[in-house]
Amino acid sequence: MTKDYKPSPPRSEKKGNPFLSGLLVGLLLGVGASVGLTIYLKGDSSPFLDKGTKQNTVAEKSGKRKVSEETIKPNSPDDKTLQDPNKFDFYTILPDTESKVTEQEVKNATTIKKDSYFLQVGAFENEDDADNMKAKLALQGFEAVVQSAEIPGKGVWHRVRVGPLSDVEQINKVRGDLTLNGFNADLIKVHTEATTN
Template structure:
């Protein structure tokens, strides 16, 4: 019985020494990291006079004192004067609004639907199969009321019906049937 107690004491002594060594190594690493962060190289901090941005021309600004109302000897609250419009390139021309070009309204969007599944994993499997072929697809979750929730696997949008037809032919050669779907934005 004395042998077993001696073995247990040796195991506890080894475990305690391991814990203490681990704590000591962790503390040394923590101090090293803290010193590196506080005193090490800082790549994004500007250092020295050469790191200051150059100003092309100093702009004279007039400071208007602003005081809180309700104190004795208050002056009327002045409106602050902003001179940043003068600093902008082009002066006053930079503050004029730019006219937007008219946006072309697309009448409809053309997609290819490669499948519609009630099981989302089936839709993900088809999407992965298309990805292995180098074709990007999306899975859309659609609630069709009494029919239930379906997961559509769609490709596109395509700029023209011809582009959609050529992709449809490519999918057909790989054994994937698809349908052209048109939708309004």
């Protein structure tokens, strides 16, 4: 039998490192899982939409909700025995804050009414919680103030507000920025009067 004296070509070894390919697959799976979790937690259809589209979807979601007639129940005599948790006592507070003004003071004084608007981000019983919210807003680039108010029967509450704001466009821009950063804000109108003699 004849023997082949030609040297055979060396066997090709697998090129590539199994560690690197496993690392790449793991990285891709991790990124996919984190994007999926973000979409699930935020409730958005896609995190890749532009801001204009995202604001429209928020406006559509917060549209008016219909209330069925079954959920509205007329008051019955049995309901009078239950205490209403939303009992308002401003009927007794407001008359106590009235002050009498003489006609001479009215003639001499000129009042300028100026309305200021604030976006209230939160109200806390604990002042440290209010300061923490103010710090979170500052990290996002918002200038907030903490206003303390004595509420009869409930104690001192610390309100975290962004403002004062005077222009509707400015209010809408700041409110939209707050919403995009995950803060819910309520619009508060504050009446201020400046008297000049």
